Amino acid sequence: MFGKRNGLFFDGKITLEQGDPEFIELFSRFAYDEVVNEPGAQHPDLDDATRSMAILATLIGCQGVDAYEMMLPVALETGVTPVQVKEVVYQA
Template sequence: MDLYITDPDFTERFEYFAFTEVPGEKNQQLDEKTRCMAILAALMGCGSVDAYKEMLPKFLENGITPMIAKEIVYQAVGYLGYGRMLPFLNITNEVLEKKGVKLPLDSQAVTTLDNRLEKGIEAQVEIFGEQMKEAFKTSHINRWLAANCFGDYYTRNGLTLGERELITFCFLMAQGDCEPQLIAHSKGNMNMGNDRDFLIKVVSQCLPYIGYPRSLNAISCINKAVEK
């Protein structure tokens, strides 16, 4: 359905805000690749299947490669779960195939089933500090977190650890009710060089897609991470 026909007043104002005012806001701008990555992750986080399907083809022409798109979707499974991630994987495959991209893409995996825990712990330590060396021993969930979320996905080629922390921040910010994790990953972002000002820019660029309440909550979590 063409919203220009059915809802012209709304469409005029939303598109001006989302595509002109927000990207052009002084001191809140991001490079196009980073902005697109953040928005795609935020759309997944809030379960916005239709908007993701609308935006992905445009972003594939503005700094997002097929590999980057796939890596964002793969990493989402640890933060959204397979049930919420699968529609986005299917849409991504459909969009890429329509663009003539041959699937599967080249593998970006670097761990094996034998070393995924070890490599996942190494990634956790690099992001969060030495205290993570023993965290996996505290419960089976924390062992899975190290081996699966970090060992299976964070270790993959294609995105830097800083970029992976960025998209995790966006997953958490957009889905809401994840304040403890959002504070922790705000700190993880800062450890990776994504400072407070950068994260505020990320929130600002995602605001049209996730709304004001979750954006303001995210800013509060960023500030709490700074205080800690």
């Protein structure tokens, strides 16, 4: 049931990209251009590990379970330790 084949989900439904390409374009421009290129977004005092912990905490706060699952390995790669991940969860 999971996965895609020929742009369709296995249940025969079209993907969001096919169904609403305008939304995908808007979202992609926002998330991968405007947010990361916002003045101050790449502040030198905010390292990748600290930024990752802030993102993890935010995802917990907004109940973004799927996004958290995708972000966790990225956070670990940026230098966040498993102990720090647990602390973020505890504090959230």
